[in-house]
Amino acid sequence: MSNKKEIIAGIIIIGNEVLSGRTKDINTSALATWLNSLGVKVKEVKIIPDEEQIIINTVNQYRSLYDYVFTTGGIGPTHDDITAESISKAFNIEYGFQKEAYSILENYYKPGEFNEGRQKMAKMPVTANLIYNPSSGSPGFYVKNVFCLPGVPSILQSMLGSLTDKITGGDPILSETISLRTVESEIAKSLTEVQNKNKDVEIGSYPFFKAGKLGVAIVLRSTNKNKIEFCKSEIIKFVQDKEIQIV
């Protein structure tokens, strides 16, 4: 096993629609799953409104705290899309047309359709690098360790592939789930004992309701497959003793 240091990320979800409850954020889950597979651990997520000073402050705080920062939302053509301009200010880089983005969008739209709103999507920190968008033309961008993605989940997800080689993570974070037909309080004590003996494995316990029955999902997470397997064997041991059904 290698001993790379832990590589960590923070995610900033930008959007009044999430804070108002209208939209459920599913981008955190997509980003975190993808980052885990690259050996990057998400340490914190903040959901903030479409307000320039808040975006600037949060981005500047996160980019010094985390190896990688991802923002979602606010890079479209409308008045409430202020992420690109805020990022420019956070980095103190001129906000204007990024030439490559302008050219991509100019080619993407039919002649005469590349209007003011669409042109706005080519405006960003002028020296930013692009994140290509196979779904809808309009690219995301990154400056140093801050990667700016759109809020629409299907588009965001389509853009992650091209980003993979920009992220240098540690060992992939592996996980294994054991689903049991029991309730948490029946296994709490035994699980604590296993956790205390296996400090390097993060053990989570999550109740679920499926097909009208209660259950508990035990999730083991670690970069070390052997440690997960050993931990799992200790759990299976007490599960057998208690005659709990594995589902």
Next chain:
Amino acid sequence: MSNKKEIIAGIIIIGNEVLSGRTKDINTSALATWLNSLGVKVKEVKIIPDEEQIIINTVNQYRSLYDYVFTTGGIGPTHDDITAESISKAFNIEYGFQKEAYSILENYYKPGEFNEGRQKMAKMPVTANLIYNPSSGSPGFYVKNVFCLPGVPSILQSMLGSLTDKITGGDPILSETISLRTVESEIAKSLTEVQNKNKDVEIGSYPFFKAGKLGVAIVLRSTNKNKIEFCKSEIIKFVQDKEIQIV
């Protein structure tokens, strides 16, 4: 129209399962929708891991910044449920059995079934007030302006009703959605003009894909119904001029 000051809240989602991407957070949406109806605006959400010092710091920061703070997750019986003990430390209140909670749980379970794991759910800041749980017995609790709820969405939602009279909000935040068969860039300029003339209404623009077609949902939010209606009429005006279909 009254002139109550804005009442604001912060939400702290506690749980490694959300940061790892395994679980999508839907509690923010439920809490924010409920709070909006009570005239409370959510200003920020943080998703943090099950780590004591992080919970303590975040709770202490939020409770001084916001009128109301809500935490979700980490109040169950297992080793990774450390919210109650962390809240005790944040407030410097003894962590132990809250008598009413103990009695509720003792009555809830059959004799002999009130085991160590279940007893743990009665442990919290000893002077905390309870939030009753009609779904599964085990109560949440609050200390001053910090309300601690479970992570399981159905249980959390069942507990909000009994909390309503504990929250003193401002005017309810109203919203109106106009769904258009168009793309954002077609309306961006006109929408900016409407926003500039209607500063008291928060106008959001959100692309959607439904039944294979593109559309844009325009969401108007304000505590003032008349201002929303005026703003809406101005949007309808340019929508008609552009011959955009309302859906």
